[in-house]
Amino acid sequence: MSVRRGWNFLMTPGPTNIPERIQAAMNRPALEYAGPEFLDLSMGVHEDLKKLFRTDSEVFIYSANGHGAWEAAISNTLSPGDTVLVPGTGQFSMGWSDMAETHGVNSIYLENDWRNGIDPSEIEQKLRDDTAHKIKAVLMVHTDTASSITSDIPAIRKTMDAAGHPALLIVDTIASLITTEYRMDEWGVDVTVAACQKGVMMPPGMSFTAANTKARKVSEENSTGRSYWDWSSRRGPIHYTWYCGTGPINMVFGLREAIDMILEETLEGAAVRHQRLADATRAAVWKWGEAGTMELNAQVATQAANGVTTIRVDESIDVDVLQALLREEFGVALGHGLGQLNGKTFRIGHMGYCNEPMILGALGSVEAAFKMLGIAHGEGGVMAAVKSLAEAKN
Ligand SMILES: Cc1ncc(COP(=O)(O)O)c(C=O)c1O
Structure with missing residues (x-):
């Protein structure tokens, strides 16, 4: 060489690429995790993250890559024996479908050529055929990073409503967040999955799920075992539980800076x-x-x-x-x-x-x-x- x-x-x-501003923000000594400075910072970050998703729902932060957030969405909302519908638009749709199956969930994976988005009418038909409502969630990758296909989430929501199907709409925005318009609440998305190392400009190692009231209720009623990923136990008066342990303090410093940079740019x-x-x-x-x-x-x-x-x-x-x-x-x-x-x-x-x-x-x-x-x-x-x-x- x-x-x-x-x-x-x-x-x-x-x-x-990690902006110098974010690198500099992270390059400082850690704080005590239960002290007022970190508490303030962390609460502010949790609140402002909602703006990135355009949601009023709670956002949960994991010290994990995007696969962790995938697993968080699955383990909170699904149980062995449940069925999911996964429109296949590339390797990441396939990977998420495979992960659901490792949790004992049956996946109906809609094959396509990975050069086009799935026709929403195909999704609608599958949902209409499911008169027993066995399908508990549609796992949709907004931008599949392998194929570079971005799917039309509002159109998918529309077909779900047209079919009158109660499945959750769970969307992976790992590659689309910040790079592409995304409106969780307006588009009727129940759970959003995201990670920090793409549009958010952070080093890898942090991921997020945002869950609306419907999804939170499903999670609360879901007795399948989980601990680290569990949404309910990640809230409460002791902030330590919001991270299920010691928070990634220096990553939170970086995330504060990243959110500020994103909101500055709009x-x-x-x-x-x-x-x-x-x-x-x-x-x-x-x-x-x-x-x-x-x-x-x-x-x-x-x-x-x-x-x-x-x-x-x-x-x-x-x-x-x-x-x-x-x-x-x-x-x-x-x-x-x-x-x-x-x-x-x-x-x-x-x-x-x-x-x-x-x-x-x-x-x-x-x-x-x-x-x-x-x-x-x-x-x-x-x-x-x-x-x-x-x-x-x-
Ligand atoms: C769309 C999408 N989903 C999921 C993942 C998995 O994320 P990670 O590699 O952070 O586990 C990626 C990673 O590139 C991705 O692009």
Whole structure:
């Protein structure tokens, strides 16, 4: 590997770049967990987190990655023998479905090609067929980070209502929160699952669930054993129980800063920025695709994610070689293909602490790597991105 100077570019769809402000906020001594300063800070963070989800419901914080929050949603609301409906839009839908099954829950996994969102009418039909109401929840991944497909949550809520089905709507926003508009209460979502290492710009290791009154009631009536994840025991007068033990104090310092940064930019502003970076990336990929060796995975423009772009390649392109060259020669880290897309795709993350020069630098490096490796590609990808950004900024 050659010696490089300058910043490395972490263009993976999680973890993402951590702003200096957040790093600095975390770089301080811990506090006593039961003292007034931490109590104040932590209560404020729990309250302000609701703004990120646009909810009035309680948000629960876990010292765990996103898989932890998945498990929290499952273990609070479901029991062995229950059934869930999981619209499959990529590897993460599949992974969540598999996790439900390890809890003894039957999963009806709706297969699709991972290039399109699930047609809401398919969900409606499954719910209408379930006259005995065996389906207790729809587990929906808002943005599936493997496929870069973002699903229409309000449309899914509508079909559930149209079918008159009482299942909970549980939405994974791990890749969509902050990068994409999300309105938990207005959209009628019962449980939201999220994590901190993507749009929230934090180091990995913290995740969240927000649960509305209906979901809390289901949890209270659910006698299946759980402890760490349990929502009810995470509230009460002793703040220690809000974390089921010692809180991740320095992560909470960082989270305070992250929430402040997000609210400064505004949720609308952050979503527009992510859309701008995503549009620029897609403009480059369309150009590159003119040689016929690669294309966007998402086939419908309105379903293409704001935070990540999955690029499908043909057999002439070895994605491992491409990514290794980018890592070693340019210091640019991209995401690899996941599950059935492994070896067939690579992913450019544009989520969290990311701006125009960063995306142009990454796209320029990718284009240079194509040239170094002799990969056939349409010319002018970076220029197309420049044009897209200029138009969006004007
Ligand atoms: C949509 C989605 N769900 C779930 C996960 C799992 O999160 P974690 O890797 O933090 O456990 C990820 C991770 O990338 C994700 O993108």
